[in-house]
Amino acid sequence: MSKPIVATTSLAGCFGCHMSVLDIDERILELIDLVDFDKSPVNDIKKFSRTCDIGLIEGGCCNSENVHVLKDFREHCKILVSVGECAIMGGLPAMRNGIPLRECLEEAYLNGPTVQNNKLKLIPNDPEIPILLDKVYPCHEIVKMDYHLPGCPPRADLIWEALIALVTGGEMKLPYEVVKFD
Amino acid sequence: MNQVVKFTIDGIECMAAQGQYIVDAAKENGIYIPTLCNYPGVKPKGSCRICTVKVNGRMMTACTTPVAENMQIENQDNEIIELRKAIIELLFIEGNHFCPACEKSGNCELQALAYRYTMMVPRFPYTFPQRAVDATNPKLIKDQNRCILCKRCIRAIQDEKGRSIFAYHKRSNKVEIGLDPKIGKGLTDELAQKSVDVCPVGALLIRGRGFEQPIGQRKYDKQAIGSDIENM
Ligand code: SF4
Ligand code: SF4
Numbered sequence: 209m210s211k212p213i214v215a216t217t218s219l220a221g222c223f224g225c226h227m228s229v230l231d232i233d234e235r236i237l238e239l240i241d242l243v244d245f246d247k248s249p250v251n252d253i254k255k256f257s258r259t260c261d262i263g264l265i266e267g268g269c270c271n272s273e274n275v276h277v278l279k280d281f282r283e284h285c286k287i288l289v290s291v292g293e294c295a296i297m298g299g300l301p302a303m304r305n306g307i308p309l310r311e312c313l314e315e316a317y318l319n320g321p322t323v324q325n326n327k328l329k330l331i332p333n334d335p336e337i338p339i340l341l342d343k344v345y346p347c348h349e350i351v352k353m354d355y356h357l358p359g360c361p362p363r364a365d366l367i368w369e370a371l372i373a374l375v376t377g378g379e380m381k382l383p384y385e386v387v388k389f390d
Numbered sequence: 391m392n393q394v395v396k397f398t399i400d401g402i403e404c405m406a407a408q409g410q411y412i413v414d415a416a417k418e419n420g421i422y423i424p425t426l427c428n429y430p431g432v433k434p435k436g437s438c439r440i441c442t443v444k445v446n447g448r449m450m451t452a453c454t455t456p457v458a459e460n461m462q463i464e465n466q467d468n469e470i471i472e473l474r475k476a477i478i479e480l481l482f483i484e485g486n487h488f489c490p491a492c493e494k495s496g497n498c499e500l501q502a503l504a505y506r507y508t509m510m511v512p513r514f515p516y517t518f519p520q521r522a523v524d525a526t527n528p529k530l531i532k533d534q535n536r537c538i539l540c541k542r543c544i545r546a547i548q549d550e551k552g553r554s555i556f557a558y559h560k561r562s563n564k565v566e567i568g569l570d571p572k573i574g575k576g577l578t579d580e581l582a583q584k585s586v587d588v589c590p591v592g593a594l595l596i597r598g599r600g601f602e603q604p605i606g607q608r609k610y611d612k613q614a615i616g617s618d619i620e621n622m
């Protein structure tokens with residue numbers, strides 16, 4: 209029987225959740241016995257080559273590219289999991305949600321204390337650059353998400369337990385210490 | 391002497407002094423009923439509804455309802471648990487709760503309740519309201535993004551002359567906590583600390599302080615809120 213296939217991505221996240229996946233330590237050997245990886249930054253596969261069983265999504269949606277990737281994941285994965293606070297509620301990037309987008313850009317490119325040499329007063333605006341959304345959106349407000357693993361990042365044990373439960377169809381253990389929001 | 395009454399909580403026989411509020415009576419019997427707006431030593435307000443229990447089949451707030459002889463109280467009923475979960479989720483989506491960047495994280499009662507009820511994601515859409523941080527006071531910072539409008543600060547904090555320092559501003563969904571600029575200026579360190587301790591969430595903070603306890607050593611990192619009562 210072929211192994212279940214896992215894909216992962218980082219949208220508007222910091223890669224901390226992916227680090228937490230690696231934090232399962234030597235269990236990673238057990239994991240590669242259990243599953244195959246498709247599109248993921250872990251193996252640097254850029255495009256889906258087949259339908260996947262589980263998609264792990266880190267980060268929320270802050271721009272058009274995030275939305276595109278997330279929809280692509282929804283199309284290619286049977287089960288999608290929001291991993292971490294950013295995927296669940298926008299996380300720290302969503303702290304901009306109360307500030308108008310123009311103000312954010314002006315602070316970053318024109319007025320901020322670390323801005324240097326922008327004599328032409330340019331705000332990057334090239335068709336190649338994904339367009340920023342008005343605010344940062346939780347993944348489940350863009351596509352249907354099947355499960356949510358909170359934490360910043362989620363504890364490695366939580367990710368491990370969830371993966372094992374999904375792969376084996378077993379019940380998930382949720383000890384008090386593993387469900388945390390920071 | 392106070393008369394003792396007998397009652398049950400989830401079928402467990404309990405005893406307490408007549409007239410005691412259900413939350414306190416439950417606590418004496420080693421049973422935890424969650425609270426948020428309630429604060430020991432301050433007159434109960436009954437505003438957050440998290441302590442809702444069924445009393446003889448009817449939903450009542452346990453922080454404002456006194457126990458009486460033969461009361462049958464339900465604290466673990468599915469409908470009650472669902473209601474409490476919904477209240478917790480509503481509080482999360484109604485404000486801006488960025489726990490990973492919050493000074494109160496790990497010591498916050500709202501977060502601790504979300505842990506206790508294993509909230510993975512709120513069922514309601516996030517509202518991301520526009521709220522301000524007020525850093526004009528020399529000792530205290532008020533972050534309206536995290537305020538749950540429990541009024542604990544208003545009810546519990548007075549200066550030595552008995553004057554309130556906190557009050558409600560504005561109305562309806564714009565309502566917020568105000569810190570009296572004049573009286574607030576003379577706030578003692580002690581009263582500033584008391585305000586922070588009274589606030590269940592990270593809406594009131596001492597200037598220049600935060601993240602003092604490492605993750606793993608904070609109040610609710612390993613122990614669920616209420617477990618101290620249950621393990622008494
Ligand atoms: S006040 Fe509590 S729930 Fe809100 S952000 Fe801070 S820790 Fe999280
Ligand atoms: S500032 Fe804190 S204590 Fe005061 S109403 Fe808001 S949450 Fe309650």
Ligand code: FES
Pocket residue numbers: 424425426427428435436437438439440441442451452453454
């Ligand atoms: S604790 Fe009883 S209503 Fe808030």
